[in-house]
Amino acid sequence: MRIDLHTHSSVSDGTDAPATLVRHAAEAGLDVVGLTDHDTAEGWREAAAAAAEAGITLVRGMEISTALGPASVHLLGYLPDPTHPPLAMALAKILDGRNSRVPAICAKLQGLGFDVTEEAVRRRAAEAAATGRPHVADVMVAAGIVADRDEAFARFLNPGRPGYVNRYAVPLSEAIALVTGAGGVSVIAHPWGRGRAGVLPEATLADLRAKGLAGIEVDHQDHAPETRDQLRSIARNLDLVVTGSSDHHGTGKTNHDLGCNTTAPEEYERLLDLAAQAAAASGRPAPRVLA
Ligand SMILES: [Zn+2]
Numbered sequence: 001m002r003i004d005l006h007t008h009s010s011v012s013d014g015t016d017a018p019a020t021l022v023r024h025a026a027e028a029g030l031d032v033v034g035l036t037d038h039d040t041a042e043g044w045r046e047a048a049a050a051a052a053e054a055g056i057t058l059v060r061g062m063e064i065s066t067a068l069g070p071a072s073v074h075l076l077g078y079l080p081d082p083t084h085p086p087l088a089m090a091l092a093k094i095l096d097g098r099n100s101r102v103p104a105i106c107a108k109l110q111g112l113g114f115d116v117t118e119e120a121v122r123r124r125a126a127e128a129a130a131t132g133r134p135h136v137a138d139v140m141v142a143a144g145i146v147a148d149r150d151e152a153f154a155r156f157l158n159p160g161r162p163g164y165v166n167r168y169a170v171p172l173s174e175a176i177a178l179v180t181g182a183g184g185v186s187v188i189a190h191p192w193g194r195g196r197a198g199v200l201p202e203a204t205l206a207d208l209r210a211k212g213l214a215g216i217e218v219d220h221q222d223h224a225p226e227t228r229d230q231l232r233s234i235a236r237n238l239d240l241v242v243t244g245s246s247d248h249h250g251t252g253k254t255n256h257d258l259g260c261n262t263t264a265p266e267e268y269e270r271l272l273d274l275a276a277q278a279a280a281a282s283g284r285p286a287p288r289v290l291a
């Protein structure tokens with residue numbers, strides 16, 4: 001059984017519509033695919049219909065933008081009820097923050113002499129639930145300012161770069177509680193990717209585990225082999241679920257092909273068991289996993 005639990009559609013910053021993404025996942029030989037758009041469940045319905053048709057299991061998820069002190073941490077929430085009011089309110093606040101920083105980013109880039117307008121960015125984002133930095137990056141690529149999204153982020157859009165504007169993110173432990181309260185389970189995405197090892201040492205992960213964290217994403221393209229080994233041993237120490245996934249973005253990110261990393265079936269089963277327990281404890285009608 002091949003399981004990929006972390007992908008993005010055009011509802012956030014991927015390039016494929018949810019239905020297309022799910023069909024591609026089936027064509028790539030996956031048995032289970034998780035749709036985890038940033039801070040939104042808006043792609044779930046379309047993806048579920050496509051999954052039923054393609055005969056692939058869909059795990060409904062989302063990747064929540066959280067903050068741990070000054071650091072940004074991505075939290076994968078699987079199978080929460082997205083209509084649970086505290087979670088829905090937090091997601092709305094994050095999406096609103098993402099949308100409202102676009103004009104500020106454009107103003108900074110224009111100040112640097114680049115012709116990047118809010119209108120062009122909104123057009124680029126099309127059907128996305130929120131317009132954000134990846135769409136700004138796409139406009140910069142189209143204008144020939146940078147070669148690809150990575151260069152746009154590295155030179156202009158990341159914290160500390162001249163086009164960066166801060167925005168709202170939920171405190172990490174609060175986000176874990178929101179997911180649990182909505183009957184779902186939490187997994188930290190790429191915990192040690194891009195210099196985050198110092199942000200999330202074992203002691204911090206132990207603390208988060210006590211607050212309800214279910215697992216960590218170990219097999220991810222941002223982790224070198226030795227990083228994966230270290231994280232795997234921490235997961236063993238702390239009894240955390242180990243996941244692996246592609247973090248596929250369609251053509252929006254290279255080297256993240258569907259199924260390039262996968263989750264072991266027994267780890268997937270543990271995750272589903274924990275989600276069932278959380279759903280029972282919360283009393284929320286958690287969305288079922290489509291077989
Ligand atoms: Zn992420």
Ligand SMILES: [Zn+2]
Nearest residue numbers: 006008063247
């Ligand atoms: Zn992601």
